[in-house]
């Protein structure tokens with residue numbers, strides 16, 4: 001029996017109007033979730049197909065789901081937000097350092113106002129800790145005034161210059177060479193994973209179809225409708241196509257004759273420190289940028305850790321190393337971070353990771369309507385601020401599609417624009433501290449000991465609307481596997497819980513989709 | 529919370545060291561004692577090493593002069609514990625400590641609880657160092673990069689071979705035990721690489737495993753990266769050497785589970801996470817003691833058991 005008030009625990013289980021399918025081989029997920037033919041999607045052409053379920057594609061799907069439209073969101077990965085959107089600094093930027101007058105500046109300005117309300121409605125953890133840009137040389141100190149002016153030009157009015165003493169008062173561990181800085185109250189921390197997930201869950205509830213693990217290999221252009229052709233040869237009919245494929249946008253655009261642009265991955269490596277390092281800083285500490293890069297910042301994470309990074313390394317398109325870390329890169333991150341914070345090198349590291357920005361020679365936020373063919377939208381170069389702008393960019397794109405593509409927008413009166421309390425991630429609302437164990441003892445059985453995540457939270461995540469079925473998808477929702485032991489203690493027991501709850505054989509479980517089985521493939525499990 | 533239960537001694541961790549401490553305290557008539565274990569069964573790390581025909585025994589039982597399977601050894605320890613009056617809380621994790629007040633926060637099936645004690649023993653064991661902690665191992669983040677714990681977990685619990693062509697990173701006793709287990713279960717002869725020039729396991733230790741494994745050794749690797757897109761395909765050094773495989777096991781080089789002490793404000797060395805100990809395995813706050821593998825370094829399970837038992841004397845003295 002569920003005790004009164006228990007409804008707020010468990011998970012959000014809306015009656016989704018959209019359909020959700022994954023490209024899994026037989027047995028690797030429940031049959032009802034498996035994508036086997038385009039017929040499962042109904043055969044009618046979609047009003048809009050969005051290729052790429054990063055935070056940008058998910059944000060757009062969320063926005064379009066507010067209208068009476070048939071929309072499909074496709075990604076080649078086995079979860080939403082698993083590309084660049086999963087490996088970034090996880091900051092909601094104020095836009096103080098943008099180039100004034102650009103679309104990026106405008107979108108950041110709008111997003112800054114949107115985020116507190118968005119986070120509260122969609123249940124995306126957000127912490128407005130504020131930032132300090134720290135000058136550690138005389139030369140950098142001279143740049144502070146210009147930075148302040150630039151912020152004002154971007155309509156970020158609340159910045160102000162701090163003296164070295166004022167910084168030390170706020171940040172006792174600031175580097176002893178600090179000369180002064182710029183206080184930027186509008187910088188916040190967010191849960192970067194939950195942004196994509198929340199957008200996609202609401203979109204699904206409102207009727208957007210979602211297809212994951214499906215790569216779009218080509219586009220057949222037509223008069224009234226186009227077809228997206230998947231790598232397995234399925235044809236998906238679409239009246240309009242939005243290319244939100246991030247680093248895949250160039251290849252996709254080649255398929256429909258999109259105009260010229262050049263992109264490449266700009267790798268950013270990070271170091272993640274244990275929770276013992278969190279008290280070292282109070283704000284997001286930002287370096288004074290150089291002509292080439294914003295530099296290495298040191299920031300708390302919303303999860304209670306400390307982060308240093310990123311590097312900025314330009315690599316060729318399709319370089320498989322675009323998301324690899326390097327021993328040298330990590331060393332440079334530590335050096336960069338140590339210029340801002342004393343004692344950083346003493347702190348225990350728990351993980352390293354790298355993300356790849358979509359750097360575009362034609363600038364950031366390149367948007368082209370009717371690119372190559374009527375009804376096709378190319379969006380690329382969403383390089384360094386896409387998490388923040390996902391909300392305002394979606395609005396901007398929908399306006400553009402209405403004007404340029406003749407997309408008719410009639411609001412769907414039944415559409416939701418919020419997730420309920422039960423959708424907060426467990427690590428944030430701590431169900432076991434709030435009585436959830438009265439109804440379900442598994443909310444008190446820790447499985448991930450480092451982050452203290454319970455079996456109940458794992459089962460809740462498995463039952464959540466996007467039916468996450470990979471270890472990485474679970475990790476981003478629950479925090480299990482993300483602590484100091486990096487899965488040493490819980491990987492196998494976690495797999496046992498997933499297998500037990502879903503019926504998927506343990507030998508078929510994967511880290512992030514087919515090909516990433518946790519054990520060498522092709523084995524039948526022998527019961528213990 | 530005012531309903532915190534009070535005990536004379538609380539023991540954190542139900543592995544060999546925690547069990548040893550509980551048995552030792554019972555011998556001295558100290559009580560009431562509570563032992564808290566976050567897993568569903570007692571026995572700690574050795575318990576994951578199931579007795580299997582054709583398996584590799586890796587736990588030295590000095591008192592009987594033989595090498596046995598972990599669960600045999602831990603099972604005998606647990607039996608000795610069962611004869612004492614120690615209160616045992618399984619499936620319960622200590623999530624926070626307040627060293628000065630000797631107050632512990634617990635999470636278990638009945639939710640969050642607190643308890644207090646006059647003395648506390650940290651017997652939380654150790655884990656294997658992660659690639660990021662090593663500093664010399666970077667590269668891709670793929671599936672099938674695991675630890676020795678996973679080798680035993682997959683093999684002993686599920687009969688699954690984590691890798692057919694394993695690359696073992698590390699060269700201590702634990703790394704050799706992992707290589708032996710993999711080989712005995714039918715993998716190819718593992719490749720073994722390490723930063724050290726020569727293996728850190730001693731000659732006789734390697735000799736013991738000779739029956740099962742003679743890993744293909746490469747030492748002196750100073751910077752390397754994991755390779756692979758979705759799953760590991762091996763390791764590559766920054767000077768271009770490659771060790772192909774279908775899984776990478778990152779083994780040994782134990783790191784103490786000292787996080788409760790660290791986050792609770794007891795003295796811990798960083799970044800090594802070693803507890804700063806005074807004589808008698810005392811931690812920086814009076815009444816707090818440590819035993820077993822949490823002390824740092826590698827200690828065999830039976831050593832840890834007796835270490836816990838001996839510590840009981842110090843605790844009894846402290847309580848007087």
Ligand SMILES: Cc1cc2nc3c(=O)[nH]c(=O)nc-3n(C[C@H](O)[C@H](O)[C@H](O)COP(=O)(O)OP(=O)(O)OC[C@H]3O[C@@H](n4cnc5c(N)ncnc54)[C@H](O)[C@@H]3O)c2cc1C
Nearest residue numbers: 052054056076083085088089091216246248268386387388
């Ligand atoms: C190091 C770093 C730090 C950053 N820090 C911040 C920050 O602090 N704040 C902030 O706001 N932003 C930050 N960003 C930027 C932000 O992460 C990106 O702007 C944002 O994630 C881009 O989202 P996206 O949806 O455009 O791209 P992606 O997340 O890459 O999504 C594109 C998706 O398209 C899919 N795809 C590609 N080709 C195909 C195909 N053919 N068929 C099907 N699917 C396909 C991919 O699988 C992928 O999931 C940072 C980025 C980096 C790299």
Ligand SMILES: Cc1cc2nc3c(=O)[nH]c(=O)nc-3n(C[C@H](O)[C@H](O)[C@H](O)COP(=O)(O)OP(=O)(O)OC[C@H]3O[C@@H](n4cnc5c(N)ncnc54)[C@H](O)[C@@H]3O)c2cc1C
Nearest residue numbers: 541543544545566572573586622652653820821827828829
């Ligand atoms: C991967 C690995 C492989 C090993 N292989 C061998 C081998 O082959 N042969 C050999 O002789 N020795 C081996 N050892 C060493 C052997 O395991 C130890 O000597 C022995 O287990 C140490 O005993 P312990 O009680 O100190 O720690 P453990 O046996 O690790 O027990 C610690 C216990 O504390 C519990 N615990 C930790 N934190 C908390 C908390 N906050 N709340 C509640 N409970 C907690 C843990 O769940 C665990 O059960 C290995 C060790 C490791 C880590």
